[in-house]
Every structure is written in C-alpha cells, then in structure tokens.
Amino acid sequence: MRMLFRLAVADFWDRVRRPAYAVILFAAVGLGYLATPAKEAGWVVMQVGDYRGAYNSAYVGMVVALAGAVWLSLGGFYVVRNAISRDESTGVGRLLAATPLSNLAYLTSKFLSSVLVLGSMLGVLAVTAVVMQLARGEATTVDPVDLLSPFVLIALPIMAFTAAAALLFEAIPFLRAGLGNVLWFFIWAFIAIGGQSPNAPLGGIGVHQVVHSLGDSMKAQGIDPSEAGEFSLGLTLVSKPLKTFEWTGFDPSSAYLLTRCVLILIAVALALVPAFWFPRFDPARGRELQDPSAQSADNRTEDKSTFPAMPVVAIQEEPGAARSDTFGNVPRAQVKLGNSAVRLLVGEVRVLLQGIPLWWWAGVLTLTAVSQMVTPATGVTRILLPLAWIWPVLIWSRLGTQRHEHGVEAILGAYPAAHRRVLAEWGAGLLLTAVAGIGPALRMLTGSDGPGLLHWFLGALFIPSFALALGMLSRTHRLFQAAYLPLWYGTVNGITPLDFMGALRGPDGLPAGMSPALLIGATVVMLATAFATTAARRVAG
Amino acid sequence: MLELVDITKVYRGGKRAVDSMTMRLDNGMLGLLGPNGAGKSSLMRIASTVTRPTSGRVLFHGTDVVAKPDVLRRALGYLPQDFGVYPHLTSREFLSYLAAAKGLSARSARTRIDELLQLVNLTEAVKRPLGKYSGGMMRRVGIAQALLADPQVIIVDEPTAGLDPEERVRFRNLLSDLAADRVVMLSTHIVSDVESVASDIAVVAQGRLLRRGSPEDLLAAVEGWVWEVLADPGDVPALQQRHLVSRMVRTSSGVRVRLLTHVPPYATAQQVTPDLEDAYLAIVGQVVGRTQEFAGLQHPEGR
Numbered sequence: 001m002r003m004l005f006r007l008a009v010a011d012f013w014d015r016v017r018r019p020a021y022a023v024i025l026f027a028a029v030g031l032g033y034l035a036t037p038a039k040e041a042g043w044v045v046m047q048v049g050d051y052r053g054a055y056n057s058a059y060v061g062m063v064v065a066l067a068g069a070v071w072l073s074l075g076g077f078y079v080v081r082n083a084i085s086r087d088e089s090t091g092v093g094r095l096l097a098a099t100p101l102s103n104l105a106y107l108t109s110k111f112l113s114s115v116l117v118l119g120s121m122l123g124v125l126a127v128t129a130v131v132m133q134l135a136r137g138e139a140t141t142v143d144p145v146d147l148l149s150p151f152v153l154i155a156l157p158i159m160a161f162t163a164a165a166a167l168l169f170e171a172i173p174f175l176r177a178g179l180g181n182v183l184w185f186f187i188w189a190f191i192a193i194g195g196q197s198p199n200a201p202l203g204g205i206g207v208h209q210v211v212h213s214l215g216d217s218m219k220a221q222g223i224d225p226s227e228a229g230e231f232s233l234g235l236t237l238v239s240k241p242l243k244t245f246e247w248t249g250f251d252p253s254s255a256y257l258l259t260r261c262v263l264i265l266i267a268v269a270l271a272l273v274p275a276f277w278f279p280r281f282d283p284a285r286g287r288e289l290q291d292p293s294a295q296s297a298d299n300r301t302e303d304k305s306t307f308p309a310m311p312v313v314a315i316q317e318e319p320g321a322a323r324s325d326t327f328g329n330v331p332r333a334q335v336k337l338g339n340s341a342v343r344l345l346v347g348e349v350r351v352l353l354q355g356i357p358l359w360w361w362a363g364v365l366t367l368t369a370v371s372q373m374v375t376p377a378t379g380v381t382r383i384l385l386p387l388a389w390i391w392p393v394l395i396w397s398r399l400g401t402q403r404h405e406h407g408v409e410a411i412l413g414a415y416p417a418a419h420r421r422v423l424a425e426w427g428a429g430l431l432l433t434a435v436a437g438i439g440p441a442l443r444m445l446t447g448s449d450g451p452g453l454l455h456w457f458l459g460a461l462f463i464p465s466f467a468l469a470l471g472m473l474s475r476t477h478r479l480f481q482a483a484y485l486p487l488w489y490g491t492v493n494g495i496t497p498l499d500f501m502g503a504l505r506g507p508d509g510l511p512a513g514m515s516p517a518l519l520i521g522a523t524v525v526m527l528a529t530a531f532a533t534t535a536a537r538r539v540a541g
Numbered sequence: 542m543l544e545l546v547d548i549t550k551v552y553r554g555g556k557r558a559v560d561s562m563t564m565r566l567d568n569g570m571l572g573l574l575g576p577n578g579a580g581k582s583s584l585m586r587i588a589s590t591v592t593r594p595t596s597g598r599v600l601f602h603g604t605d606v607v608a609k610p611d612v613l614r615r616a617l618g619y620l621p622q623d624f625g626v627y628p629h630l631t632s633r634e635f636l637s638y639l640a641a642a643k644g645l646s647a648r649s650a651r652t653r654i655d656e657l658l659q660l661v662n663l664t665e666a667v668k669r670p671l672g673k674y675s676g677g678m679m680r681r682v683g684i685a686q687a688l689l690a691d692p693q694v695i696i697v698d699e700p701t702a703g704l705d706p707e708e709r710v711r712f713r714n715l716l717s718d719l720a721a722d723r724v725v726m727l728s729t730h731i732v733s734d735v736e737s738v739a740s741d742i743a744v745v746a747q748g749r750l751l752r753r754g755s756p757e758d759l760l761a762a763v764e765g766w767v768w769e770v771l772a773d774p775g776d777v778p779a780l781q782q783r784h785l786v787s788r789m790v791r792t793s794s795g796v797r798v799r800l801l802t803h804v805p806p807y808a809t810a811q812q813v814t815p816d817l818e819d820a821y822l823a824i825v826g827q828v829v830g831r832t833q834e835f836a837g838l839q840h841p842e843g844r
Binding site for chain 1: 586589590591593610611614615617619621623624625626627628629630634637638639640641642643644645646647648649650653656657660683686688689690691696
C-alpha cells in the first residue's frame with residue numbers, strides 16, 4: 001500500500017511540475033470567481049428562479065463545488081488523460097514493466113495520481129471559495145465543515161469517476177486518442193445535464209437533495225419556490241440582481257452518502273478493470289492493439305532480407321598510403337532554389353492527412369451527396385453543415401502539434417522560413433475545412449444564399465486558425481478538442497452567440513450567429529497567436 | 542567561414558551548458574569530442590541556429606546568424622542527435638516536404654532526392670511508410686535530409702548512433718569526402734568516430750573548450766604519460782584512486798592496467814605509445830579532478 005502511494009505521489013509531482021498545471025490551477029481560480037459573482041454582475045452559476053443563497057460558507061462551498069464538479073469533470077478529463085501515455089512516451093513504462101509491479105498496482109497508482117491531480121484542483125477551488133466568501137462580504141464567518149462538505153460529498157466522487165474514465169479510455173486502444181476525447185464530451189454533457197434529474201441513477205451528480213434543501217429553506221423564509229422559478233445550474237445571464245435567502249447547508253441522508261460511496265466504488269472498478277488486458281508496455285502487444293501499420297522494422301525479421309546491406313568497398317590499405325575513397329557516389333547535382341510554395345502546401349496537406357482511413361473520406365462524400373438532396377435548404381445549414389464540420393475535428397486538432405508530437409521540430413528548427421511553413425499548415429487546414437463542408441456550400445451557392453455562403457467562408461477561415469493557435473500554444477490535440485466541442489455543441493443546440501458557421505438563422509432567414517466582423521477579428525487574433533507562438537518558440541530555442 | 546565567438550549558453554535554472562567558447566571553422570572536418578553533458582549538443586544547436594546563445598555571436602561569412610538565422614539555414618545541413626519523422630509518409634514524401642521547406646526548385650528536389658535515396662541505400666524502401674523503418678534506416682533518412690540542399694555547412698550530432706558497424710564506416714567516409722570542400726562539424730563521445738576521419742579535434746567538457754588540435758597534436762601532448770603495469774587484482778582499486786586508468790584487461794597472471802601518469806607508477810611499469818583515447822581521457826581528466834597531475838598539459842586554444 002505504501003509502495004502504491006509512493007508511486008502515485010511521484011507521478012503526481014511529475015504532473016504538477018509541468019507548466020500546464022499552473023495554467024490549470026489558474027483556470028480553477030477563475031472558475032471559483034465565476035461561480036460567486038458580485039451582486040451587480042450580469043451572470044450566475046446557480047439560482048432558484050429569481051433567488052440565490054446569501055454568500056455564507058454553506059452556499060459558497062456548494063456553488064463552487066457544483067461548478068467544479070460540472071466543469072472540472074470536462075476539463076479535468078483532458079488534463080489527466082495522459083497517465084499511461086506519458087509513461088509510454090518517456091520510456092518509464094518499459095522500466096516499470098520489468099519490475100515486479102503488477103498491472104493492478106500500476107493502474108491503482110495511476111488512478112490515485114489522477115485523483116490527486118483533480119483533488120488538488122478542488123483544493124484550489126475550496127481556497128478560492130473562502131477568499132470569495134470574504135471578498136463578497138455577505139457573511140464574514142467561515143465555517144470549514146459547511147464549506148468543505150460539498151467538495152467531499154459531491155465534487156470528489158465526480159472527480160474520481162472522471163479520473164477512472166480517463167484511465168479506462170487510455171487502456172482501450174480505439175479510445176486512447178481523439179475519438180475518446182470526443183466521446184467523453186458527449187458522455188460529460190449527458191452526465192452534467194441528465195445527472196441533475198431526480199430520476200438519475202445513484203442520485204446523478206448529487207444535486208437533487210441540495211435542491212430540496214434549498215426549497216425547504218426558502219419555504220421557511222416565506223418564499224414559495226414554485227413561484228420563484230426553476231433551479232438552474234450552469235452559466236446563465238441575468239438582467240437584474242437576484243434576491244437572496246439564507247441557506248445553512250443540508251444534512252445528507254445515509255442513502256445519499258451510500259450513493260456517493262457507490263459512485264466511488266464504481267470509479268475504482270472502472271479504473272482497475274483494464275488490468276485484465278493492459279499490455280504492460282510490450283511493444284508487440286501494444287502496437288498490435290494500436291495500429292498494425294506502426295509496427296517497427298526492428299521487430300520484423302523479414303526486413304533483414306528485404307534490405308540489402310550497404311555495399312562496402314573492401315580496400316587493403318598499405319601502411320602510409322593515402323586513404324582510398326570508399327564512398328564515391330556523393331551527389332554532385334547542382335541544387336537550385338525556386339518557388340516551393342505549392343509543394344510546401346502539398347507537403348503540409350500530406351502531413352495533416354497522414355494515416356486517414358478511407359472510411360473517413362467516405363463520410364465526407366456521403367455528407368456532400370446528402371447535402372444536395374435534403375429539402376428544405378435550411379435543413380442543410382441547420383443539420384448537415386454542423387455534421388460536416390464536426391467530422392474532421394480529430395484532424396483539425398493535429399494542426400500546430402505534429403512537428404512537436406513526431407519530433408520533426410528537431411530537424412525543422414534549422415530550416416529557413418518558419419513562417420512560410422506555418423502559413424502552409426494553415427492553408428492545409430483551410431483546404432480540409434473547405435472540402436469537408438463543400439456539400440452545404442454548394443447547396444448555398446445553388447440556393448443563392450449569399451449571407452450563408454459568407455458565414456460559411458468565414459467559418460472555414462476561423463476553424464483552422466482556432467485549431468492552429470491552440471495546437472501551437474498547447475502542443476497537444478486535446479486543447480482544441482476540448483474547446484471546439486462545446487462551441488460546436490452550443491451551435492447545434494441553438495445558442496446563437498456561439499454559432500461560428502452560419503447554421504442558425506433568424507426569422508428573416510439570415511445568419512443569426514457571430515457577426516462577420518467578430519469572426520474576422522477572431523481569425524486574425526488566432527492566426528497572430530499562431531505566428532507569435534512560432535516566433536517565441538524559436539527565440540526561446 | 543563559420544565562427545563561434547565567445548558563445549555562452551545558460552539555461553533556465555542557471556545551468557551553464559556552454560561557457561565562453563570561441564572557435565573558427567573552415568572547410569574540413571572538426572570532430573567535437575567530449576563526455577556526456579559536456580555541452581556538445583548545446584554548442585551544435587547554437588551553431589545550427591536552433592538555439593540562441595545567451596551571449597556571443599555566430600558568424601557565417603561575416604554575417605551574424607543569431608540575428609539573421611536564415612542566411613545560414615539556407616546553406617546548412619543539420620542532423621540532430623534525436624529527431625522524429627512523420628510515420629505515415631514515405632521517405633520520398635518526407636524528403637519532398639523538407640526540400641520544399643528548404644526552398645529547392647521542383648526539378649532540383651526531384652533529382653536530389655533520387656540521388657540521396659540511392660546514396661543512403663533506401664531506394665528499395667521508398668514506398669514504405671517511415672513508421673515501419675528501423676532505427677538505422679531512420680538515421681539514414683536523417684542523413685539524406687541533412688544533405689538535401691547541397692549544404693556548405695554540415696553539422697551532425699552523434700550521427701552514428703543506431704547505425705551498424707558497416708554503416709558507421711560508410712557514413713564516416715561520406716563525411717570525410719564531403720569535408721573536402723565544406724565545413725563539417727561532427728560531435729560524438731566515441732573517440733573512434735573522429736580519430737579515423739577528423740583532421741581537427743576539439744575536446745570540450747563542462748561547457749568549456751579544453752583543447753583543439755590535430756590528432757597528432759593531441760597525441761604529442763600525452764607522449765610519455767601512458768604506462769602499462771601488470772597488477773594484482775587486489776591492488777587495482779588503489780591504482781584507480783591514484784591514477785587515471787584508461788583500460789584494464791584481466792589475464793591469468795593478473796590485471797593488465799593501462800594508466801596515465803607522468804612518473805612510472807611501478808619499477809616494472811612499461812611505457813607505451815599513447816592513442817587518441819588516452820589523450821582524450823587525459824585532457825578531460827584535467828577538468829574532472831586531476832588538475833595537479835595533468836597541470837603540464839597545454840592550455841586550451843581556439844582557432
């Protein structure tokens with residue numbers, strides 16, 4: 001047990017000493033601030049109709065813990081997603097595989113480490129909650145039990161479940177990469193929304209009993225909850241300050257506590273079940289599971305006969321004789337420079353699309369064909385355009401990351417004109433976006449939908465810029481995947497301020513989403529970020 | 542042609558990887574020799590414009606390439622110690638991409654890639670994705686990319702790692718051939734990699750240039766310092782404490798110990814002809830704690 005703890009703590013320290021962790025903690029502080037807005041702020045995260053609780057320890061603890069449970073289960077998943085892959089890429093996994101450490105113990109330590117990482121974020125949130133309670137000044141007495149119990153009872157089990165899901169996804173070959181990231185977004189949306197229902201299994205995210213308790217307090221203070229309005233958890237804009245009531249916390253029933261424990265037990269089971277098939281960093285088993293084409297020639301005996309040995313000229317040298325030239329075929333062809341912009345773009349397209357299977361292209365063809373058949377045309381922009389522009393999400397997320405991911409940066413660092421390559425990479429992303437969305441674009445063209453076509457074009461400029469900027473900044477696929485999916489999901493669900501592609505139309509039939517000026521501005525900022533990041537990285541060496 | 546002037550590199554945390562190093566490189570091969578962590582790779586990255594020095598200048602034909610790196614990058618072939626490739630591209634596709642990044646014309650790129658694939662003996666594997674290449678084959682792709690633009694300056698960092706003995710010999714000879722009319726800078730910690738091909742050797746340790754000269758110069762510096770003794774196995778630890786031991790061979794009559802010292806360690810000790818490894822150890826040993834014994838060696842110099 002002590003060994004497991006040591007492993008988990010070592011892994012935890014390795015993670016928290018990376019610069020990304022500081023960014024994550026900063027985001028946690030921001031979330032704590034967002035959850036406890038000032039009276040005059042135009043938003044709330046938790047409300048019961050026109051009311052919210054006064055900012056005492058119980059209410060602040062609850063609202064910050066619930067915000068953490070909902071949002072950290074999304075962002076936190078992507079943060080702890082690399083527990084196993086980090087050991088694989090650093091080579092530590094192969095060292096551990098040669099020790100008596102069992103699969104079960106290894107996975108347990110990884111699970112504990114992920115829970116520690118997510119738990120540390122909750123810790124930062126809890127400290128932020130204390131600061132925010134005092135800053136808001138509606139109640140000056142800090143009750144640690146009232147403040148911390150929501151973190152322990154509600155947020156921590158959700159974090160354990162998130163850590164377990166991340167580990168499970170990593171251990172399932174086809175969920176290890178982008179597909180798992182996308183799938184988690186939809187699982188998270190289902191849990192975050194469905195988990196608030198009174199009928200959710202195991203009490204969902206555990207908010208229902210809290211809602212009851214809030215209602216009881218309101219009744220006791222002469223406020224009718226049914227007249228006040230519905231309970232809402234999530235960022236909501238409000239036009240006038242909410243009225244307040246006193247809420248001193250809730251006493252969890254034993255059944256409630258039991259459901260929280262069961263949720264943790266389920267998380268433990270999910271985290272440990274991969275012990276049955278975990279390949280233990282065996283390259284042969286691991287690569288078979290991942291991608292047969294990635295099998296190294298090192299492990300394949302037929303290579304030895306396929307490749308002839310480099311011819312060596314055997315020369316007997318006399319002592320004192322001049323060295324004979326054993327390598328007479330040094331290329332002497334004159335090299336000329338020329339315009340290579342198109343070939344560079346072709347190269348970047350190849351790099352971006354490398355390894356894309358045929359079925360992916362079949363999906364693009366199908367969406368293009370269906371777009372020409374669906375009536376009315378508004379169905380094309382409302383349904384098929386969002387579908388066409390979620391299909392390449394895993395390929396877009398490669399933008400800005402591949403040179404680092406594959407170690408090609410080491411070579412390209414000494415190549416000229418880095419900005420030209422960034423531009424070509426962006427061009428490759430733009431081409432991909434245009435090809436994926438060509439079906440709806442053609443339909444808008446034939447339907448003389450000029451404003452729609454303009455938004456399509458601006459969306460096609462925005463997406464690769466967004467992907468390139470986030471990829472360059474983070475050097476991982478996950479940031480873009482985690483940021484693009486909520487934006488896309490918001491568009492699909494009719495949240496017009498988030499619509500970047502012209503999918504949502506107003507009563508006049510014109511695009512009702514982001515304005516062209518905003519889209520152009522965002523594109524310019526993203527591209528500038530990508531170029532600035534490239535320049536900064538080159539200067540930093 | 543390529544000058545490194547008073548180069549210092551201090552990393553975050555205060556680690557001084559390169560300390561006031563100055564050297565000038567003209568056509569020919571310079572072998573950069575030093576123990577792991579000596580600052581060789583940092584110096585190579587600075588010379589190849591990948592890393593900016595904390596202070597100092599890198600001049601190529603008089604132009605400061607710290608300020609204008611593309612001047613050197615267009616004339617440079619760089620093979621880093623560790624590098625990756627795009628696993629789903631073939632070697633031809635990968636080299637075409639890099640040729641476009643170098644700015645080669647379409648015709649030049651085609652001809653050059655054909656020649657280089659033949660040179661590094663990858664023509665038969667040209668249709669196979671790079672992800673299926675062995676470590677040695679990958680290294681050969683790296684060598685090919687370094688030669689793409691017919692560079693005037695070639696900088697190769699531990700280039701023979703992963704190559705089999707035959708490939709190592711061929712590659713060293715290739716570099717030697719290229720060095721006839723180019724600047725070639727080769728870094729390694731394997732003495733045999735440089736002794737057979739480099740006419741100019743720089744020994745570095747702890748970020749400093751300890752000595753630079755021809756192999757003959759380095760050997761002359763330790764002439765009369767190398768001894769062999771047949772010792773009892775029990776005496777070996779004491780010998781190791783007292784002297785810099787370069788080799789030990791266990792025989793039926795005892796342990797034959799080759800050591801470096803300016804006075805005979807035993808009456809029975811035999812003076813032997815030094816080799817480059819002895820010279821290298823003596824020069825590096827001057828830094829790592831045997832200053833007194835090797836105080837007689839000449840001071841470092843840059844050219």
